[in-house]
Amino acid sequence: MLMTRKAAIALSLGLGIVGAAALYGQSNGFSLRGGSAAEPAAAPAIAAAPETPDLTPASTAMRFTAADAAASPAEAALVLPSDAPAMQPLAIPGAALPQRLAQADPAQPVMTDQPLSPFGLPCGLTVTTEAQPAAMVALDIMDPCQPNARVVVEHSGLNLTGQTDAMGILTMDIPAFESPAFFTVRMPDGATASALAGLPDIANYARVGVQWQEDRALELHAMEFGATYGEPGHIWRDNRGSIARAEDGEGGFMTYLGSATVENPMLAEIYTFPRDTLDSDGTVRLSIEAPVTAANCGQDTLARTLETDTDGNVAVIELTFTVPDCDAIGEYLLLQNLLQDLRVAAN
Amino acid sequence: MAALLFLISGFAAAAQDVSLRSHDGSVELDGSLIGFDGEFYRIETIYGPLTINAEGVTCRGPGCPDLENFVAEIRFAGAVAITEQLFPALIERFAGSRNYTLRREILDANRSVFSLIRADGGVAGRFYVTGTSTDAGLAALLGREADIALATRQPDPVEAAAARAADQGELSMVARSRILGLDALVPLVAPGNPVGALSLEDLARVFAGEITNWQDLGGPDAPIAVHLMDVATGHAQDVAARVLAPFDLVPMAGITRHSSTAGLADAVAQDPFAIGIGSYSETGNARMLPLQGSCGYLQAATPDSLKAEDYPLTAPMFLYLPVRRMPQLGREFLAFFGSQEADRVIRRLGFVNQAITALPLGAQGDRLANAVVAAGDEIALEDLQHMIGAMSGAERLSPTFRFGDGTTELDAYSLAAVARLARAIERGAYDGRELVFAGFSDGQGRADANLRLARGRAEAVRLAVIAAASGGDLNRVRLRVSAFGEALPMACDDTAAGRAVNRRVEVWLR
Numbered sequence: 001m002l003m004t005r006k007a008a009i010a011l012s013l014g015l016g017i018v019g020a021a022a023l024y025g026q027s028n029g030f031s032l033r034g035g036s037a038a039e040p041a042a043a044p045a046i047a048a049a050p051e052t053p054d055l056t057p058a059s060t061a062m063r064f065t066a067a068d069a070a071a072s073p074a075e076a077a078l079v080l081p082s083d084a085p086a087m088q089p090l091a092i093p094g095a096a097l098p099q100r101l102a103q104a105d106p107a108q109p110v111m112t113d114q115p116l117s118p119f120g121l122p123c124g125l126t127v128t129t130e131a132q133p134a135a136m137v138a139l140d141i142m143d144p145c146q147p148n149a150r151v152v153v154e155h156s157g158l159n160l161t162g163q164t165d166a167m168g169i170l171t172m173d174i175p176a177f178e179s180p181a182f183f184t185v186r187m188p189d190g191a192t193a194s195a196l197a198g199l200p201d202i203a204n205y206a207r208v209g210v211q212w213q214e215d216r217a218l219e220l221h222a223m224e225f226g227a228t229y230g231e232p233g234h235i236w237r238d239n240r241g242s243i244a245r246a247e248d249g250e251g252g253f254m255t256y257l258g259s260a261t262v263e264n265p266m267l268a269e270i271y272t273f274p275r276d277t278l279d280s281d282g283t284v285r286l287s288i289e290a291p292v293t294a295a296n297c298g299q300d301t302l303a304r305t306l307e308t309d310t311d312g313n314v315a316v317i318e319l320t321f322t323v324p325d326c327d328a329i330g331e332y333l334l335l336q337n338l339l340q341d342l343r344v345a346a347n
Numbered sequence: 348m349a350a351l352l353f354l355i356s357g358f359a360a361a362a363q364d365v366s367l368r369s370h371d372g373s374v375e376l377d378g379s380l381i382g383f384d385g386e387f388y389r390i391e392t393i394y395g396p397l398t399i400n401a402e403g404v405t406c407r408g409p410g411c412p413d414l415e416n417f418v419a420e421i422r423f424a425g426a427v428a429i430t431e432q433l434f435p436a437l438i439e440r441f442a443g444s445r446n447y448t449l450r451r452e453i454l455d456a457n458r459s460v461f462s463l464i465r466a467d468g469g470v471a472g473r474f475y476v477t478g479t480s481t482d483a484g485l486a487a488l489l490g491r492e493a494d495i496a497l498a499t500r501q502p503d504p505v506e507a508a509a510a511r512a513a514d515q516g517e518l519s520m521v522a523r524s525r526i527l528g529l530d531a532l533v534p535l536v537a538p539g540n541p542v543g544a545l546s547l548e549d550l551a552r553v554f555a556g557e558i559t560n561w562q563d564l565g566g567p568d569a570p571i572a573v574h575l576m577d578v579a580t581g582h583a584q585d586v587a588a589r590v591l592a593p594f595d596l597v598p599m600a601g602i603t604r605h606s607s608t609a610g611l612a613d614a615v616a617q618d619p620f621a622i623g624i625g626s627y628s629e630t631g632n633a634r635m636l637p638l639q640g641s642c643g644y645l646q647a648a649t650p651d652s653l654k655a656e657d658y659p660l661t662a663p664m665f666l667y668l669p670v671r672r673m674p675q676l677g678r679e680f681l682a683f684f685g686s687q688e689a690d691r692v693i694r695r696l697g698f699v700n701q702a703i704t705a706l707p708l709g710a711q712g713d714r715l716a717n718a719v720v721a722a723g724d725e726i727a728l729e730d731l732q733h734m735i736g737a738m739s740g741a742e743r744l745s746p747t748f749r750f751g752d753g754t755t756e757l758d759a760y761s762l763a764a765v766a767r768l769a770r771a772i773e774r775g776a777y778d779g780r781e782l783v784f785a786g787f788s789d790g791q792g793r794a795d796a797n798l799r800l801a802r803g804r805a806e807a808v809r810l811a812v813i814a815a816a817s818g819g820d821l822n823r824v825r826l827r828v829s830a831f832g833e834a835l836p837m838a839c840d841d842t843a844a845g846r847a848v849n850r851r852v853e854v855w856l857r
Contacts, residue, residue, distance in 0.1 A: 226616050226632040282632035285609065309695060315439045321453035335453070337431040341609070341631075343697055 117144035119167060127185045129197035134243045134253075134272060135205050137176050137197045141185050144168040150262035152186040157306055157316035158211055160258040161266045175255050175270045177207055177306055177314045205246070208339050209270035209306040210288050215295040216323070218288055218303060220269040220339075224251045225282040235271065246274045252284070273342055275310070286339040289332050290323065297326035305338055364410030365390060367399055380410040381491070384674035385417045398672065419472035419674035425484025425497030426581050427457070428608055428626060429527065429664055430476050434497065435461070436692050437527075438474055441683045447471055463676070472676040481581025488667055489513045494677070496667040499530070499581035500588075501759060525666040526763045527684060529699040531627040531648045532586055532660040534636040535574075535612055537619045542566045544639035547659070547842055551591045553622060556599030561620060574603045574611050574623030582608065585662055586624050593843045626662075627653065628697040640839030646848075651706060653699040654745035655853075656760060657837055659844040663760045664698070685770075701763065703771055705742040705856060734831045737783065741855040744768070744782075748808045748852040755800075755807045765811045768854065772812070773819030783855040784809045786830040789846035794832055801852075802830035808852045 115123050123145035130138045141151060143164060151162040151170055156177040164170045174183075179199035186192045212218045219237055227233025233251060235241045241253035252273035258266055273284060288303075290296065303319045317338075324333055367388060368375045376397065378390035388399045388406065406412075423434065435451070438461050442449040447463040454460060457478040463471045477484075477493070485506050487493035490513075502510065534545055542564050545553075552558045554573055562568045575598065576582040587598055605611035605623075612631030615623040625633065627648045637647035638659065652658040666681075673681070683689055690700035746764035748757055757765070771777065786805030788797035805828040813821060838845035 226613060283612075283630075285613075285631075309691075311691060313440075313443065315436075315443065316449075317435075317439060318448070318450040319453070320450070337435075338451075340432050340436060340696060 115145065117147075117168060119144060121168075125185065125187055125191045125193045127183065127193040127195040129181070129183060129195045131197050131199050132173060133201075134246050135176050135179070135199040135202040135207075136243070136255075137174050137181055137183070137199070139172045139174055139183055139185075139195070141170040141172075141193075142168055143187055143191065146187050146189065146191075149188050150264075152266070154184040154186070155181060156314045157304065158209060158268060158270075159266050159304075160211070160268055161262050161264070163259045163262050172257065173255070174257060175205075175207055175209075175272050176202060177209070177308055178202070178312065203310075203312070204275055205308075206273045206275050206342050207270060207306070207308045208286055208342075209268050210303060210339075211266060211268040211306070212301065212303040213266055214264065215293075216290060216299070216301050216303070217293065217296065218269070218290050218301075220254065220271055221287045221289055222252055222254070222271045222273070223285040223287075225284065237269065246272055249274055270306075273344075276344070281344055284342040284344065286341060288335040288338055290335075292324050292326075292328045292331050292333055294326065294329055296323045297329055299323050307340060365406055365408040367404040367406055369404055376404075380412070382671065383412040383417070384672055384677075385419060386675070387672055389671050396671075418470045419676040420475065421472065421495065421674065421677045421680070422475040422477070422487075422493045423495045423497055424477040424479060424487040424493035426481045426499040426664070427478040427606070428499055428530070428580075428582060428628070429497040430457075430478030431607065433528070433628075433664075433693070433696050433698060434476055435459075436696055437684070437689060438463075438476075438680075440688050440692050441680055444683070444686075444688055445471075445679075472674070474680075480577075480579045481584070482579055485667065488669065491669075494669055494673070497527075498665040498667060499662060500585045501665065502667070523668050523670070524759065525668070525681060525684060526701065526760060527664040527666055528693040529653045529701065529760075530662045530664055531653050531658055531699075532582070532590065532624050532662055533627050533630065533648050534638075535615045535623045535625045535630060535633040536636055537616055537621060538632065538634050539619050540566065540622075540634065542636065544637045544645060546639050546641055547590065547844055548594055548641070550624070550638070551594040551596050554586070554598050554602070554624070555591055555594075555596035556601075557596070567620075569620045572603065572618055572621040573599070573601075574605060574615055574621055574625075576608065576611060576625075577604045577606050580606075582626065582662075589660060589844070590624065627699070630697075640845055641841055642839035644836070644838055646838060650694075650699045651704070651745065654701065654704065655743075655747040656749055656851075657747070657848060659838060659848050661760070663763075665759070701767055702745075703767060703776075704745045706745075708738040708741050708743050708855065730831070730834050734834050737785070737829055737831075738855065741783065741857045744854040744856055746854055748804070749847060750804055750850050755804050757808070757811070765808070765815050769812050769815035769819070772816045772821070772824055775819070775823065777856060778823040781825040781827060781857040783827050783829050783857060784812075785853045785855055786828070786832075787835055787849060787851050787853070788833050789849040790833040790836060790840040791846060798830055798832035801832050802828065804850075805830055805852045 117123060121144035123143070125141070125143040125146075128140045130140075132138050139153065141153075141162070141164065143149070145168060147164055147166050147168045149164045149168070151164060153160045153162060153172065153174070155174060158177065160172070160174075162170045162172055176197065176199050179197075179202040181197045181199055182194065183197070184192060184194045208220070210218055210220050222235040224233035224235060232239070235252055235254050237254065237256060240256070241251055243253055245251050246253050252271055255270045255272065257268045257270065260267060271286065288305075300320065300322050303321075305317050305319055307315045309315065319338065321335070324331070365380045365388070366375060366377050367390065376390065376392055376399070378392035378397070381389040381391055381396060383389070383401070386401060388401055388404070390397055390399065423430070439449055442463050445463075446466060450462045450464060452460045452462070459476050461474040461476065463474070465471050477487075481496075481498040481500055484493060484496035484498055485502055488496035489506075489509055534550055536542065542561065545564065549558060549564060553564075553571055554575065558564065559571055560568065561571055575586060583604075591597060603614065605614065608626040608629040609631060611623050611625045612629055612633045615621045615625070616631055616633040623633070627635070635648060637645045639645050646652065646658055648658045648660075653661050668681075687702070690702045693700040746768045748761040748764060750756060750758070750761075784805040786801030786803075788801045790797070809826050809828050813826065833849070836849050838848040840846050840849065
């Protein structure tokens with residue numbers, strides 16, 4: 001299918017600050033990323049029982065009211081939603097959860113005297129990881145007493161939502177941005193667990209991602225070696241490529257992550273590209289696009305970009321912009337130069 | 348003078364929005380606030396602009412800044428080639444190196460504000476980045492709508508005069524500019540194009556419309572489609588000034604113009620009969636053509652040839668600073684540009700950084716071949732033997748110093764190279780070694796005069812480096828001067844660009 005796209009729509013000026021703050025009002029705003037490196041022994045899993053249910057996102061209600069935001073309203077508007085994606089603790093609810101994590105005994109990940117789920121499995125959260133080809137991680141999450149629950153997964157600044165099934169099980173294949181890859185899983189009752197995975201081949205792959213909330217429907221597009229829309233080298237949601245393609249050095253692949261069926265969903269698209277196994281050399285151009293729809297037109301949008309570099313750094317930039325007004329419904333918003341083009345040398 | 352008077356009276360008529368009073372009440376100044384950097388007020392008064400330490404005065408009036416919650420704000424404006432990918436990447440790494448979180452708010456298609464957030468959630472600074480053109484960036488600097496201009500070319504005489512008139516000082520001063528990294532103007536063709544190299548003159552004639560068919564360049568019988576950047580960009584102005592003007596040519600009508608070097612490269616890559624002048628940093632999927640002198644020397648754009656300015660169309664990226672003080676965070680950001688972390692970002696994005704590299708002189712066989720070809724009437728065998736003896740076992744450092752025609756005056760990039768080399772000497776990078784400043788000239792004029800000129804230039808560079816390395820122990824490194832005149836040409840002497848490449852002082856490390 002050959003797609004035609006209208007010219008990029010100029011972004012309109014100005015962000016509705018209060019609107020954005022209200023939209024993403026529920027924010028616990030703490031992060032375990034800082035402490036994660038100090039707990040490598042926690043692998044493969046550490047679990048914390050939900051002993052303080054008042055920490056659930058809904059009830060914690062760390063709202064960014066107008067008063068909170070008064071000192072620097074622009075910043076308040078930029079707080080990502082979520083259950084804890086903010087990289088700096090704008091508001092720490094007593095720092096209770098990190099302490100509980102630290103006190104958890106990694107040797108006893110499963111509580112013995114716990115109640116059982118309807119299927120007879122002991123309650124409690126377990127998370128395990130397994131390294132997969134192309135620096136992917138198979139993440140297995142099980143909390144038998146929380147079926148059909150909203151799950152938040154955090155990794156290197158990436159925040160995703162998933163949903164457990166009727167058995168309380170969720171599996172996700174996630175492209176890793178760092179090795180060792182550290183994952184934190186948060187359940188709605190406040191339980192958290194973390195796990196590590198080592199990815200020996202991570203240096204072979206370049207990775208870029210964009211993460212967004214709700215119905216903004218962002219798309220990541222990769223144009224490999226001069227490909228244009230609709231050609232085989234145009235890798236995006238409708239032409240995702242494959243891991244085999246990357247392993248063969250032919251090109252990259254797109255991964256769509258996250259469950260949109262939960263409340264306040266956090267979704268991402270990640271493009272993986274082999275750094276130097278290719279026959280061709282040149283440039284892969286990257287852009288972020290979004291169809292302007294009745295659901296997102298004129299809306300302030302929060303997103304986040306992630307990029308790896310050859311030094312092993314992950315560049316995370318929080319991003320805000322306004323989707324064009326509703327008279328542009330049906331057109332595409334094209335955001336160029338937010339991601340760096342990938343430059344590739346042939347072997 | 349008339350312009351200056353007008354400005355002063357213009358400001359005098361403006362609102363007196365701040366009043367600064369010394370703590371003992373003996374001095375009081377009224378004026379309008381130009382800026383506050385966290386330490387100093389800068390106000391426009393009837394006496395002209397003044398900078399006043401905030402510790403010594405109390406500020407009253409509606410224009411007074413909030414001292415407690417000061418956030419450094421710096422406005423950058425200029426060339427899209429810098430703002431679109433390089434500058435955001437540098438800001439990201441700067442933020443990362445200081446453990447700041449970075450938030451980017453897209454205000455408009457070509458305008459973003461980057462907020463650097465401290466771990467406690469406070470805002471350390473906001474960088475406003477506007478991508479327009481070098482023209483607009485320099486104009487914004489003079490009009491005080493920007494604090495720092497990002498330029499892909501140096502200010503022209505009109506802009507330099509405007510800066511003086513606007514009380515913005517001398518833009519050509521080293522202290523006013525920084526070189527961010529290096530780029531170059533490069534001819535681009537589609538990967539399948541059979542032409543292997545072009546002379547500067549042929550290139551100029553193609554873009555002037557004097558050569559219109561590939562057949563005239565050794566290619567197929569097909570019309571040439573020509574691509575350049577938009578007229579308002581510093582890039583296109585640089586092409587007109589450095590590629591066409593030396594041959595008294597101007598760009599033809601009917602050139603396909605582009606707003607980004609990436610777009611230009613993509614368009615050229617898709618058309619086998621297209622040629623464009625793009626950027627070394629953004630060749631995309633197109634192929635770079637080396638330049639060929641009429642006497643046969645090939646010059647390709649490579650990291651080494653750009654660092655040494657051996658490639659004649661090297662194009663440094665400049666930052667132009669205001670005459671006033673920068674906030675602390677701004678000064679730190681400028682200092683960051685000289686770091687290895689910044690150098691890595693610059694390299695990753697396809698530009699060439701200014702980190703000093705060393706190449707074995709023995710590996711440069713093509714240069715020796717040039718020397719043998721050039722030997723003859725004026726260069727005797729013993730001259731060559733002297734030079735080759737001096738080169739053996741030595742390495743050539745990337746900093747290379749270049750001069751105006753017939754002068755011993757260094758160009759802007761060479762002045763930055765003096766500072767880089769001086770810092771390396773101060774660090775002790777060459778302790779116990781010998782640095783030879785090897786002077787060369789072009790082949791115009793008599794060989795003995797050229798030899799004297801080459802020696803004078805080498806000595807000028809040596810003295811400049813010694814003066815700049817005042818913080819180091821110069822007893823630990825030997826700094827010597829040698830001159831070889833026109834003995835080792837790197838480009839043909841029949842063009843101004845070629846002669847400029849040949850007039851140089853190299854640094855050899857032994």
